[in-house]
Amino acid sequence: MADHTLVFIVLGLTLSAFVWGRFRYDLVALTALLGSVILGLVPGEQAFLGFGHPAVITVAAVLVLSRGFERSGVVDVIAEQVLRVGDRLVLQLIALTGTVVVLSGFMNNVGALALLLPVAMRLAREHDTSPSFLLMPLAFGSLLGGLTTLIGTPPNIIISSYRGSITGENFGMFSFFPVGAVVAVVGLLFIVLVGWRLVPQRAGKASTEEMFDTANYLVEVKVDEDSKAVGWSLRELQHELEETIPVLAVVRDEKRRAGHAFLGALREGDILLVEAGPEEMKLLEDKAGLRLGIDPKEEEAEGEEGRTNSEEGRDGRGDERSKDKDGDEASSAQDRNSGQSASDSNPAQADRREGGEQEKAKEKKKNKKPGVDTKGLELVEAVVRNDSMMVNRTVTQLRLHNQFGLHLVAVARDGSRLKQRLRDIRFRAGDVLLLQGGESNLTESLTTLGCLPLANRNLTIGQPRMLVVSVLIFAAAIAAMLFDVLPAAVALSVAALLSLLVGVLPLREGYQALDGPVIVLLAAMIPVGQALETSGGAALIAENLLVFGVDWPIVVTLVALFLLAMLLSNVINNAAAAVLMAPIAASLASGFDVSPDAFLMVVAVSASCAFLTPIGHQSNTLVMGPGGYRFGDYWKFGLPLSLLVLVVAIPMILLVWPL
Missing domain, CATH: 3.30.70.1450 (Regulator of K+ conductance, C-terminal domain)
Structure with missing residues (x-):
């Protein structure tokens, strides 16, 4: 079997696994790499060279620098200004989406979204706005902002490195800016003026209380003298229940201790604040002997109070009858004006009626759920x-x-x-x-x-000194790249290292900032993408596209390439789409005997246009839950935005990067 046929089989299975989503994409990519090695498509000694590829190193450095910006408070300063825009939805959209567009150009776009997502939720809550109007525009804005610079999104880094491998010169830091900036501005205007109107409104989900309806599930249960739970720890309680019933707090001696920090044994009289429905309440009573936290003395007092009220009611009626006998003209006139019936004037019937009303009130009070104080719960x-x-x-x-x-x-x-x-x-x-x-x-x-x-962010966590230091380190790295002092991967790695050394970011958080699945995905797919090229598979695909496009202007082929890469990026990771489409774009340019720059730029832009599905990009997935979106909501907004990007990007690419 020919090598290119084997490559197509491997890629077909890989893409199917990406779309299926049963396994994580980094595991799928690693399986594709090892399968390619076993089939002889990738030399064994080159299998893991992707982990040292400049594109992978650059992505890792950008992730560390992005976390440093968050830690130093750079983004918090910006977010604090965003929160001042007021209650007009258009102004909120301009502030949020415009900010994420700018931030995404200089840091990881998922990181930029993650920093502003809590700000958007807070705006929605404070101004009673449906978060669905804010979150999808915010996610799409993060994708548009990534188009503007080399480090804005992994596809740009991949395309730049691929260009260096075939021409000897990478794209620079701001080579993407002329096209990306125009596309981002036009996209931003569309989002603010038209796009948000295409988002379905998901009302009433802006706050914790509304989304989770917490108050209806929090109950207080009491540990009685005969409760089985006396002497148990909370861990032993969970083990006996064989169920996950969170104990949020333990009240003892009128002091409340957080459940996650309570390590002692339960005593008689302890009150547990638990998250429980009817089934869980029955479980707590049957297996632990816990019941709703109403003290027997309180019940007796309530009974005494009820009897006292009843007696007072009868005394009141006796007094009223006495007044009637004494000829209280005002009371008699009121009774006559109210049209009192004969049955109501009968004392025995009145007593029975009032007794029935008291029984109903007592039953209602009995069934009424006790109020729960949730103040102070973390x-x-x-x-x-x-x-x-x-x-x-x-x-x-x-x-x-x-x-x-x-x-x-x-x-x-x-x-x-x-x-x-x-x-x-x-x-x-x-x-x-x-x-x-x-x-x-x-x-x-x-x-x-x-x-x-998604909690409200503390907008004062940054240290002013570190804020300035982090900006200066990043600016120095950008300058080194612009003046060709250091390659992008080296300059950004040095900046990330300096951020760790001077304390902008603790070393542990630096390692946590590394997005392992994305790193593995890139490192594994780069050799597979090279196998697509070396096996002749990319050239074969390009030849078939050339057959259909030979009678058409090159711009039509560019449009077809754009649509193909865009559709691919909506079902698999955008970095993987760029890795697979880059050699096809270069082969097409070679077939037309023109510069590959325009074709590579088309792939760079289209691979970041994952606006049609929630699985195409992490930004889309992150807002799905908080915004209450469904799978089909994305294309209603994403399709016109994708077509707009196509219409704007192709002419700009041909203008800036002529064939």
């Missing part, structure tokens, strides 16, 4: 990222409480709370979680799990 919302270790795993498998010190309180998907038991839920990318944990380790735990917090 609850935080977080969205599950595509690369999260939580994806397709349950809370039991993750051991959230034992290993990470977190209680899972509730899960929302597609904008509404899931009603199934917590232990049965397998998490998906885009799920919104309501978690409880200690403030000291909450950030670290969420980072390790691969979750993005």
Whole structure:
């Protein structure tokens, strides 16, 4: 079997696995690489050269620098200004989307979105705006902003490196700017003026209380003298229940202790604040002897109060009858004017009627759910990222409480709370979680799990000195790239190293900033993409495209190339799309005997136009849960935006990069 046929089989299976989504894309890419080595398509000694490829190193350095910007407070200063725009939706869109467009040009676009997502949620809550109007424009803006510079998005880095491999000269830091800036500005105007109107409104999901309806699930249960739970720790309680029922707080001696930090044994009189529905309440009563936290003395007092009220009611009626006998003219006139019936004037019937009303009131009071004070609970919302270790795993498998010190309180998907038991839920990318944990380790735990917090950001965490230092380090790296002092990969790596050395970013957070799945994806797919070229597969695809395009102007072929790369980027990772389409674009340029620059630029722009599906880019997935979007919502907004980018980008590419 010919090598190019084997490459097509490997790529076909790889793309099918990407679309299926059952396995993580980094595992799929690594399988494709090893399969190519076994089939002889990639030499064994070159299998892992991708991990040292300049494009991979550049992406890693940008991820570290992006985290440094967050840590130093650069973005917090910007976000603080965004929060001042007021309650007009158009101004909110301009501020949020415009800011993310600018930020995405100089840092990882997913990182830029992650920093402004909590700001958008806070705006929606403070001004009673549906977050669905803000979040999809924000995600699309992050993709548009990445078009403007070399480091804005991985496809630009990949295309630049590929150009260097075939021409000996990479694209520069701002080589993408003339085309990318025009496309980004036009796209921003479309989003602000028209695009947001194409987004379906998902009302009432802007706050934790509305999304999770928390108050209806929080109840207080009491440890009585005969409760089985006396002497148990909370861990032993969960083990006996064989169920994930989060204990948010333990009240003892009128002092409330957070459940995640309570390590002692339960005593008689303790009150537990738990997240429980009817089934869980029955489980707590049957297996632990816990019941709703109403003290028997309080019940007796309530009974005494009810009897006292009843007696007062009868005394009142006796007094009223006495007044009637004494000839109280005002009372008699009022009775006559009210049209009092004969049956109402009968004392026996009146007593029975009032007794019935008291029984109804007592029953209503009995069934009424006790109020729960949630003040001071450390609850935080977080969205599950595509690369999260939580994806397709349950809370039991993750051991959230034992290993990470977190209680899972509730899960929302597609904008509404899931009603199934917590232990049965397998998490998906885009799920919104309501978690409880200690403030000291909450950030670290969420980072390790691969979750993005949606809580209100503290806009004063940055240190002014580090803010200035981080900007100066980054500016020096950009200058070194512009004046060809250092290659991009080296300049940005030096900047990342300096950020770690001077303390802009702790070393541990620097390693956490490295997006492992993206790094593995790029490193694995680069040799596979080279195999597509060396086997003749790219040339074969280009020849077939040339056959159809020989009678048409080159611009038609560019449009077809744009559409093909754009569709590919909406079903697989955009970096993988750029890796696969770059050799095809170069082969097309060679077939037409023209400069490859225009064809490569078409791939760079189109690979970042993943506006049609929530799985095409992490930015789209991250806003799906908080915005309450459904899969089909994206193309309604994304299709006209994609066509607009096509119409604007092709003429600009031909103007800036003539054939």
